[in-house]
Amino acid sequence: MLKNFWWPLEFSHVVQKKPIRVTALEQEFVLYRTPDGVAHVLSDLCVHRGGALSDGWMEGDCIVCPYHGWEYKSDGSCVKIPAHPDMPVPKKARVDSYPTVEKYGYIWAFLGDLPEAERPALPDLPHFDNPDFKVVRGTFEWPVYYERALENSLDAAHAPFVHGGAFGNRDEPSIPDYETNHIPLARK
Numbered sequence: 001m002l003k004n005f006w007w008p009l010e011f012s013h014v015v016q017k018k019p020i021r022v023t024a025l026e027q028e029f030v031l032y033r034t035p036d037g038v039a040h041v042l043s044d045l046c047v048h049r050g051g052a053l054s055d056g057w058m059e060g061d062c063i064v065c066p067y068h069g070w071e072y073k074s075d076g077s078c079v080k081i082p083a084h085p086d087m088p089v090p091k092k093a094r095v096d097s098y099p100t101v102e103k104y105g106y107i108w109a110f111l112g113d114l115p116e117a118e119r120p121a122l123p124d125l126p127h128f129d130n131p132d133f134k135v136v137r138g139t140f141e142w143p144v145y146y147e148r149a150l151e152n153s154l155d156a157a158h159a160p161f162v163h164g165g166a167f168g169n170r171d172e173p174s175i176p177d178y179e180t181n182h183i184p185l186a187r188k
């Protein structure tokens, strides 16, 4: 069930032409950019003999498996099998590819199996470009149950004391009144 969401797999600036591996939901993905600068997410498992595409390289628009040189387009289809240049590439020679969006400084991929019309929209962050707000971004690895991590993130009163040197201010520890609203997941 959790797979049917947009997942921020990596910071935008980390994803470049050289393929990289990212693990999410206990699956391996390869992230890279084609020469037009567009980011892509594929399964990191070559369908030939399981080579890791993240150890491969780019040839034009294609990512090349380092094991036997099969070349894949960003839609996951294999377009070249160097050992058999005169044979048509079988249709089933393809890896999974994932809808990918670059936004808010992240590469997001939809890892689920819902058709496009049924996918939830990317989270809306209307204050992201507002200069009156400070965007705090980072990698946090907490060996805790995810509910505790979420609970801590929503607990604004701890910020002045635990994060006083970063985005908290001990001289202003009060929390103004606010209302919470339930916003149903929007569909595209």
Ligand code: FES
Pocket: 046, 047, 048, 049, 050, 051, 065, 066, 067, 068, 069, 070
């Ligand atoms: S394992 Fe990828 S080309 Fe053979």
